[in-house]
Amino acid sequence: MVIRKTRRATHHTLKTNRQGVREDDGVGNRRRVVGLGPYSVGVIALGALVILAVLVVWGTSRLISSANPVERQFVSIPDLPALSEMPSALVPVLTEADQVLRRSVAESAESGTIAQAAGRLGQIYHANNYGENAALCYELATTKDAENPRWLYLLAVLRQERGENTSVTELLERTVDLAPEYAPAWLKLADNQFKQGLFDRARASYERRLVLAVGDPYASLGLARLALARSEWELAEGYLEGVTKADAFAAVYRLLASVHDHFGHQHEKEAALRRAEGARRFAPAPDPWVTQLLDHNYNVESLLLQVSRYSSVGQNVLAQRTFERAQRLEPNNPEVYVFLGQHVSDATQARQAFQKAVSLAPDHASAHVGLGEMLLRENRPREAEVVLQEAIDLDPELAAAHKNLGLAAAAAGRFQEAVEHVRRAIALSPNTVSFHYSLASVLREAGRRDEAEVELHRILERWPSHPGAELALTALEGSR
Incomplete structure (x- = not known):
């Protein structure tokens, strides 16, 4: 390689050797000439590539940062699920809510407007069991309106259902900062802190819940569990005794029995266990923000499942409200009336529900079984026998139909036939x-x-x- 150097009017050619030795520059000076061997050339080439890559990345980041913010927000909006796979009543509601959100983003609406649209879409997804989509919507809502505690709370509820802890605690802490009077958030925060082993913080949260809801059994139960985790048996006993003065859950009495057992109080232990036998099952604490999701649920099967859950824990008002929504959504669905017949306590109402189901679906075997059973309760065995035989004709493997037909035959004095039918039921369902x-x-x-x-x-x-x-x-x- 030749390097040409000019000093005033004098020109002198320097030959660079491979070792980089000093050479005369023609004016009496000796300089260090750096040799550019094959390895040095490679290093320079590599450096050039690195610089080029940096420039490309920098340019790309500039393009992204200068991209339309509307396009970036659309990335946060989940794609609509397959409409053919969802309840027909949900399709127009979900489609409209999705369009409202996209339109508000496209038109660069105010942040609060976008947040409200995202939150509402999230509630619809949440209520209809599209958890991932709901989470994306809630995240967008909290980004656009960091002061609305509801979206933070519902996002925490979703993440808790997925088994997360740390992020849930952070979301709930932000929730109670924004909505310090919302007692359900304090309870959920305390329970989550307890799971993480943050006992001091959990105690403070439970105590705050007790201030907002005096005598609350959920907070007292939580404090008792905290005390037991620290082997503070007397403190735990005090909390549990306080809960049992009201209508306590079976779980409270069983926990109290374990405390009595620790102290060797066998009589008190047995008494607590007896009370547990007749006590109500544990029910989730009332939570209005979660309960309001029912108003966005368009899945009748899911609603009926919720009715069953509410009924099993004695939350009859919620059960009735949820059932009425299912009935409004699909008034001609026979399953709605079969479900009603199975859960209503009044025999006449149950019979009427099963009759409605049979009228809507004459080939519904279970509806016939329910109707036959109600006719037996009303001491109408002959009518019951006709209906139950129809049920068996529709489904010969329906065990309950054989059992009830056996009871109808026994009422008519045909005992051998009755025994045969009941034995058939036992064979089908031992x-x-x-x-x-x-x-x-x-x-x-x-x-x-x-x-x-x-x-x-x-x-x-x-x-x-x-x-x-x-x-x-x-x-x-x-x-x-």
């Missing part, structure tokens, strides 16, 4: 205790006492706590 008890009852009515006693003993062997079997057995033995 682990249903009520079928075994029905068989014992039919055998007793038929005067077949020995067989009835055998069946009752069989029940008590498999289900020792059965309430009727022991009494029936005692009555049979006492009448000898």
Whole structure:
């Protein structure tokens, strides 16, 4: 390689050797000439590539940062799920909410407007079990309106359902900062802190919940669990005793029984366990922001499942409200009326519900079974027998139909036929205790006492706590 150097009018050519030695520059100076060997050339080439890559990345980032912010926000809006796979009533509601959000973003609406649209779309997704889509919407809503606690809270609820802890605690802490009077958030925060082992913070959150909801059993139960985690048995006993003064859950009495056992108080332990047997099941604490999601639920099957859950824990007002929504959405769905017949306590209302279901779906075998059972309760065995035979014609493997038809035959005095039907029910569903008890009852009515006693003993062997079997057995033995 030749490097040409000019000093005033004098020109002199320097030949660079490969070792980079000093050479004369023609004016008496000796300089260090850096040799550019093959490795040095490679380094320079690599450096040029690195610089080029940096320039490309820088240019790309400039393009992204200068891109239309509307385009960046659209990335946060989830794609609509397949409309063909969702309830028909949900399609127009979800489509409209999606369009409203996209339009507000495209028109560069105010942040609060975009947040409200994103939050509403999130609620619809959330209520209809599209959790991932709901989370994206809530995240967009919280980005656009960091002062609205509802979107933070609902996002925390979703993440908690997915088993997250740390991010949930952070969201709930922000929620209670913005909405310090919303007691459900304090309870959820306390429970989450407890799971993370943040006991001091959990205690403070439970105590704040108690200030907002005096005598709250959920906060007291949480404080008792905290005390037990620290082996503070007397403190735990005090919290639990306070809860049991009101209508406590079975779980409270069982926990109290464990405390009594620790202290060796066997009489108190047994009393607590007896109270647990008759106490109500644990029910989630009231949470208006979550409950309001029901108004966005368009899935009748999901709504009926919620009705069942509410009913099982004694939340009858919520159960009724949820059922009425399901009925409004699909007034001609026979499953709605079958469900009503199975859960309503009044026999007449139940019969009317099953009759409605049969009128809507004459081939609905379970609806026929329910109707037949209600007719039996109303002491109308002949009508019941006709309906139950129709059920068996529709589905010969329906165990409940055979059991109820057996009871109808027994009411007519046809005991051998009755026994055969009930035994058929047991063959189809051997682990249903009520079928075994029905068989014992039919055998007793038929005067077949020995067989009835055998069946009752069989029940008590498999289900020792059965309430009727022991009494029936005692009555049979006492009448000898």
